[in-house]
Amino acid sequence: xxxxxxxxxxxxxxxxxxxxxxxxxxxxxxxxxxxxxxxxxxxxxxxxxxxxxxxxxxxxxxxxxxxxxxxxxxxxxxxxxxxxxxxxxxxxxxxxxxxxxxxxxxxxxxxxxxxxxxxxxxxxxxxxxxxxxxxxxxxxxxxxxxxxxxxxxxxxxxxxxxxxxxxxxxxxxxxxxxxxxxxxxxxxxxxxxxxxxxxxxxxxxxxxxxxxxxxxxxxxxxxxxxxxxxxxxxxxxxxxxxxxxxxxxxxxxxxxxxxxxxxxxxxxxxxxxxxxxxxxxxxxxxxxxxxxxxxxxxxxxxxxxxxxxxxxxxxxxxxxxxxxxxxxxxxxxxxxxxxxxxxxxx
Amino acid sequence: xxxxxxxxxxxxxxxxxxxxxxxxxxxxxxxxxxxxxxxxxxxxxxxxxxxxxxxxxxxxxxxxxxxxxxxxxxxxxxxxxxxxxxxxxxxxxxxxxxxxxxxxxxxxxxxxxxxxxxxxxxxxxxxxxxxxxxxxxxxxxxxxxxxxxxxxxxxxxxxxxxxxxxxxxxxxxxxxxxxxxxxxxxxxxxxxxxxxxxxxxxxxxxxxxxxxxxxxxxxxxxxxxxxxxxxxxxxxxxxxxxxxxxxxxxxxxxxxxxxxxxxxxxxxxxxxxxxxxxxxxxxxxxxxxxxxxxxxxxxxxxxxxxxxxxxxxxxxxxxxxxxxxxxxxxxxxxxxxxxxxxxxxxxxxxxxxxxxxxxxxxxxxxxxxxxxxxxxxxxxxxxxxxxxxxxxxxxxxxxxxxxxxxxxxxxxxxxxxxxxxxxxxxxxxxxxxxxxxxxxxxxxxxxxxxxxxxxx
Numbered sequence: 001x002x003x004x005x006x007x008x009x010x011x012x013x014x015x016x017x018x019x020x021x022x023x024x025x026x027x028x029x030x031x032x033x034x035x036x037x038x039x040x041x042x043x044x045x046x047x048x049x050x051x052x053x054x055x056x057x058x059x060x061x062x063x064x065x066x067x068x069x070x071x072x073x074x075x076x077x078x079x080x081x082x083x084x085x086x087x088x089x090x091x092x093x094x095x096x097x098x099x100x101x102x103x104x105x106x107x108x109x110x111x112x113x114x115x116x117x118x119x120x121x122x123x124x125x126x127x128x129x130x131x132x133x134x135x136x137x138x139x140x141x142x143x144x145x146x147x148x149x150x151x152x153x154x155x156x157x158x159x160x161x162x163x164x165x166x167x168x169x170x171x172x173x174x175x176x177x178x179x180x181x182x183x184x185x186x187x188x189x190x191x192x193x194x195x196x197x198x199x200x201x202x203x204x205x206x207x208x209x210x211x212x213x214x215x216x217x218x219x220x221x222x223x224x225x226x227x228x229x230x231x232x233x234x235x236x237x238x239x240x241x242x243x244x245x246x247x248x249x250x251x252x253x254x255x256x257x258x259x260x261x262x263x264x265x266x267x268x269x270x271x272x273x274x275x276x277x278x279x280x281x282x283x284x285x286x287x288x289x290x291x292x293x294x295x296x297x298x299x300x301x302x303x304x305x306x307x308x309x310x311x312x313x314x315x316x317x318x319x320x321x322x323x324x325x326x327x328x329x330x331x332x333x334x335x336x337x338x339x340x341x342x343x344x345x346x
Numbered sequence: 347x348x349x350x351x352x353x354x355x356x357x358x359x360x361x362x363x364x365x366x367x368x369x370x371x372x373x374x375x376x377x378x379x380x381x382x383x384x385x386x387x388x389x390x391x392x393x394x395x396x397x398x399x400x401x402x403x404x405x406x407x408x409x410x411x412x413x414x415x416x417x418x419x420x421x422x423x424x425x426x427x428x429x430x431x432x433x434x435x436x437x438x439x440x441x442x443x444x445x446x447x448x449x450x451x452x453x454x455x456x457x458x459x460x461x462x463x464x465x466x467x468x469x470x471x472x473x474x475x476x477x478x479x480x481x482x483x484x485x486x487x488x489x490x491x492x493x494x495x496x497x498x499x500x501x502x503x504x505x506x507x508x509x510x511x512x513x514x515x516x517x518x519x520x521x522x523x524x525x526x527x528x529x530x531x532x533x534x535x536x537x538x539x540x541x542x543x544x545x546x547x548x549x550x551x552x553x554x555x556x557x558x559x560x561x562x563x564x565x566x567x568x569x570x571x572x573x574x575x576x577x578x579x580x581x582x583x584x585x586x587x588x589x590x591x592x593x594x595x596x597x598x599x600x601x602x603x604x605x606x607x608x609x610x611x612x613x614x615x616x617x618x619x620x621x622x623x624x625x626x627x628x629x630x631x632x633x634x635x636x637x638x639x640x641x642x643x644x645x646x647x648x649x650x651x652x653x654x655x656x657x658x659x660x661x662x663x664x665x666x667x668x669x670x671x672x673x674x675x676x677x678x679x680x681x682x683x684x685x686x687x688x689x690x691x692x693x694x695x696x697x698x699x700x701x702x703x704x705x706x707x708x709x710x711x712x713x714x715x716x717x718x719x720x721x722x723x724x725x726x727x728x729x730x731x732x733x734x735x736x737x738x739x740x741x742x743x744x745x746x747x748x749x750x751x752x753x754x755x756x757x758x759x760x761x762x763x764x765x766x767x768x769x770x771x772x773x774x775x776x777x778x779x780x781x782x783x784x785x786x787x788x789x790x791x792x793x794x795x796x797x798x799x800x801x802x
Contacts, residue, residue, distance in 0.1 A: 077758075082765075083769065084772070
């Protein structure tokens with residue numbers, strides 16, 4: 001038997017059938033150009049960064065309202081590289097939510113939600129909800145006054161959701177009021193429930209995309225240069241990952257995220273803003289009239305926004321052919337959300 | 347007609363209401379309350395009402411207070427304003443009423459309510475006011491029905507105060523209860539609008555005590571308020587320090603008395619306990635007493651107390667020690683030694699604070715700074731107390747504690763700065779590794795592109 005005819009051997013090959021695996025990935029194609037195609041991979045990477053940095057923080061964080069703030073102070077002030085790790089975790093959380101939102105809009109703009117990608121689309125939406133939940137619960141954990149205020153404002157926003165509002169508010173607070181049990185509740189969700197659920201969802205999302213690849217050349221459109229998913233696209237994706245790690249480290253070291261004062265339930269929280277991803281909704285609730293055509297104003301408007309959200313989730317079924325209007329609607333919606341967030345900051 | 351109608355209405359409500367009132371130790375006869383219709387005509391009851399303390403009379407409550415019902419509607423503001431002010435006052439209570447102070451009989455729907463036979467007192471005299479207020483405010487049984495937290499000894503304390511003594515001898519310029527608390531518009535001292543509220547009390551005292559025309563005849567200085575305002579207590583008060591004393595903090599409120607030279611230490615020692623303790627162990631304590639010097643005030647001043655810096659002690663012209671010890675060798679040596687020790691410790695503490703501030707401003711995260719600064723402040727506080735012993739040898743131990751706190755603070759900063767440096771170093775190493783990785787990935791991508799093109 002000649003050398004060429006002999007099957008490839010090796011440790012991984014013997015155990016995993018590595019070459020078959022890479023061959024199946026090589027069969028999948030991805031566009032060679034376009035930043036949008038790297039957003040999914042970046043989001044996944046940021047999630048992994050959060051898991052890794054979160055585990056390190058967990059070694060010193062104490063989830064008790066009496067000592068939580070002190071333990072975070074200890075992490076950033078006394079533990080070697082604690083400040084860097086906390087900075088990376090905090091910034092990765094913000095970039096993760098930003099990438100999730102950008103990924104969602106990129107899918108709508110490219111109209112790749114349509115059949116046969118309904119399952120990937122729905123799992124992506126569920127991942128967005130869990131991702132925002134992960135960021136929100138994480139923001140509560142330092143138990144600083146800002147964290148306390150954000151827990152209060154964020155949960156108060158949920159109250160405006162029709163029908164489920166009160167239940168959502170109680171669920172987010174872990175009780176009637178923002179109290180030490182809110183911290184315990186947030187901690188449990190942040191370190192166990194949400195990461196586990198998100199891991200399963202991400203795996204499912206990946207599996208759906210493996211079975212039905214996101215990029216399929218549209219008949220009648222100009223052909224786009226594509227490259228194999230493995231190794232070409234993966235190498236390019238690794239460049240983006242390395243870049244984002246550098247960005248994260250730079251932000252963590254040079255852009256301070258001050259902890260502020262410890263939570264004080266007696267001090268006012270009026271100056272505290274909700275987390276940035278809640279700003280558009282905060283602005284909607286804040287500026288809506290008390291009563292609108294005989295209904296509770298904030299509930300009516302938030303109800304309408306939720307209805308719009310449900311339409312977006314149901315896009316593969318509402319717009320199965322991927323109309324160009326949807327692309328325009330996505331851009332307009334992005335603009336409106338940005339304007340609302342900007343006006344909330346003013 | 348209106349008066350009659352109001353009176354009838356008042357009587358209708360008064361009967362069940364009067365029964366609900368708390369038992370009165372020396373109130374107007376309860377028989378009169380239970381049979382109100384008989385009261386105005388019975389002269390025996392009337393004289394009893396005039397002589398007895400006029401509390402909890404039926405008709406005292408606002409709903410049944412015919413005085414307010416009529417007076418509030420009168421066009422003469424002199425007569426209507428008191429009724430309107432009463433409605434906003436703390437005395438607007440079912441158990442007090444106008445009758446509580448002015449007596450008379452509000453159950454009488456006619457002008458008979460103003461009958462002098464009923465003890466009606468339209469204008470209580472200056473000397474009568476403390477007695478009228480004391481009628482209720484000295485009765486614990488009655489006061490606990492209104493507000494169990496209110497003290498009841500104000501009238502007795504006032505009688506012992508200088509203000510009370512002057513009032514007792516008929517001095518019309520001396521203040522009584524109404525001059526500070528108001529007359530018909532008395533508010534709870536906890537109300538920010540009340541003149542006796544902690545926020546307003548210094549201004550209230552200064553109304554008289556800063557007026558040369560009023561104080562002239564007593565030969566009392568009028569600059570106390572201005573001095574207090576610029577003194578350490580006034581400055582702390584303006585900054586919102588809840589412990590900063592105002593006039594009443596040292597002089598008392600109802601018992602307002604100027605502290606005598608021998609009791610100044612006691613007044614200051616209410617807050618500055620440590621300082622007083624060490625002062626009493628010093629040679630000054632005995633010497634000041636024998637010379638009649640006003641303990642703390644002799645060095646610190648009274649109303650315009652300056653921030654006690656290290657300059658206060660020493661042999662420089664600014665130091666207070668040199669006011670008395672112009673030539674004495676030994677005391678001047680002690681003053682110099684104390685000053686040197688104190689100055690050194692303070693400079694080291696200030697430097698530690700500045701180091702922490704600088705580090706914080708440059709974005710270095712230092713855990714435990716709050717604790718370190720508190721520890722430093724506590725050590726300095728102790729040192730400030732021990733200084734009053736005037737024994738340089740006794741300063742060594744508290745100075746050692748200050749120095750330990752200074753070292754702890756500096757170590758914290760140093761550790762944080764070292765950690766920061768390490769983080770930066772690690773960042774540059776990571777940056778270099780990332781650069782190498784990016785270069786390798788770029789080359790790999792380039793090679794893959796070339797291979798793919800060649801293949802296609």
